[in-house]
Amino acid sequence: MEHDVFISHSAQDKAVADEVCSILETGGHRCWIASRDVRPGRTFAGEITRAIQQAKVMVLIFSGSSNRSQQVLREIQLAVESNLQILQFRIENVPLNDDLKYFLGTPQWLDAFTPPLEPHLERLASATRELLAQSQPPDFSQTKPTKSALAGMTTVPEHEGAIDPPLRKPAVARTSSARPAISRPAAIIITLLIIAAGIIAATWYARSSSSARRARVDKIKDAADANKRSAQSLPVETEPKASPAARRSVADVLAGHRWEVRSDGLACQGLNAVFSVNGTFDGNLENPPNDMIIKPQRVRGEWSVASPSFLALSYHYNDSLTGGPPATAKFMIQITEVSERKITGVQKVHMVYTSGEADETRLWEFERLD
Numbered sequence: 001m002e003h004d005v006f007i008s009h010s011a012q013d014k015a016v017a018d019e020v021c022s023i024l025e026t027g028g029h030r031c032w033i034a035s036r037d038v039r040p041g042r043t044f045a046g047e048i049t050r051a052i053q054q055a056k057v058m059v060l061i062f063s064g065s066s067n068r069s070q071q072v073l074r075e076i077q078l079a080v081e082s083n084l085q086i087l088q089f090r091i092e093n094v095p096l097n098d099d100l101k102y103f104l105g106t107p108q109w110l111d112a113f114t115p116p117l118e119p120h121l122e123r124l125a126s127a128t129r130e131l132l133a134q135s136q137p138p139d140f141s142q143t144k145p146t147k148s149a150l151a152g153m154t155t156v157p158e159h160e161g162a163i164d165p166p167l168r169k170p171a172v173a174r175t176s177s178a179r180p181a182i183s184r185p186a187a188i189i190i191t192l193l194i195i196a197a198g199i200i201a202a203t204w205y206a207r208s209s210s211s212a213r214r215a216r217v218d219k220i221k222d223a224a225d226a227n228k229r230s231a232q233s234l235p236v237e238t239e240p241k242a243s244p245a246a247r248r249s250v251a252d253v254l255a256g257h258r259w260e261v262r263s264d265g266l267a268c269q270g271l272n273a274v275f276s277v278n279g280t281f282d283g284n285l286e287n288p289p290n291d292m293i294i295k296p297q298r299v300r301g302e303w304s305v306a307s308p309s310f311l312a313l314s315y316h317y318n319d320s321l322t323g324g325p326p327a328t329a330k331f332m333i334q335i336t337e338v339s340e341r342k343i344t345g346v347q348k349v350h351m352v353y354t355s356g357e358a359d360e361t362r363l364w365e366f367e368r369l370d
Helices: 010-027 044-054 064-068 072-079 098-103 120-133 147-151 184-231 244-254
Strands: 005-007 057-062 087-089 110-111 257-263 271-275 278-285 295-307 309-318 325-337 343-354 356-368
Touching: 005 072, 010 064, 010 120, 044 072, 044 356, 057 064, 057 072, 057 120, 057 257, 072 087, 072 098, 072 356, 087 120, 087 356, 098 356, 110 120, 184 356, 244 325, 244 343, 278 309
Parallel strands: 005 057, 057 087, 087 110
Antiparallel strands: 257 271, 257 356, 271 278, 278 295, 295 309, 309 325, 325 343, 343 356
């Protein structure tokens, strides 16, 4: 499906992304947005890649959520590699993280911090039209030559029906110094030699190219076999283990204090809780107001340090979409940085969507409040 604009956003900003899509398509610019345009039976990653490569302009819905989203970062990287013009639509006043700053050194942006949103959407539509106009190739079919250009051109006589007589080549006087003509047998021999040389060169090139291709294929196969052997030799550890001293390095920092926990995963965008020394926590789950699945609510859960670099969290929450019994959220977070006031980590997850499967990395941040 042909489109002009790719809309990049985090899951938490879907409502704003839908409004941007609506106003751009009302103006005649076809948009691609993942929540609507991923085709059934296709992989999520493949659809995203093809949509970015076929677009002309990317509109980034920039917020605190998209600033932390690894999926948005991958989309920005693909857009830069595809030479797309990127227009930031900033709905929150937050600074770019280091990863996005690397790709968005000198971007175009529009600030949309102050309500209402509608005037900002009109400015975004106008800026997008200008970028799309710049990306169109020039049309020379309607261009007329200027008088200065016509002055140097040969013109046809304007009187109708006049036909100029054919021009005759001036006679060339033959002199004794003229180059003698090559005899017919000599010309045939020279032609055969040229053909033979061409055949020899083509044969040599074909053989050398075939050898090079075989060498590349063998090298790829060897690398694949080596990776397979290396993967088979790695130990499989179902549960991370650590000594009691190593467990305390993270537990002593976390226990007994109130922490604000943020993640770009759907089940925990904002947890404000006190983590007790006995491995439990009690607090509030404060999700954004546009989350249709999980509403702000009080939660209680358990935590434990599985190894020096893994922190396990679990708690029950009410799913406001289905209205069914409380659901359970479980997370295994790999800790990347620990200090007295801040803990950061990542979570590797394998997501199954209606259109396919994808491996994702989610960022976690713990900030001490007391």
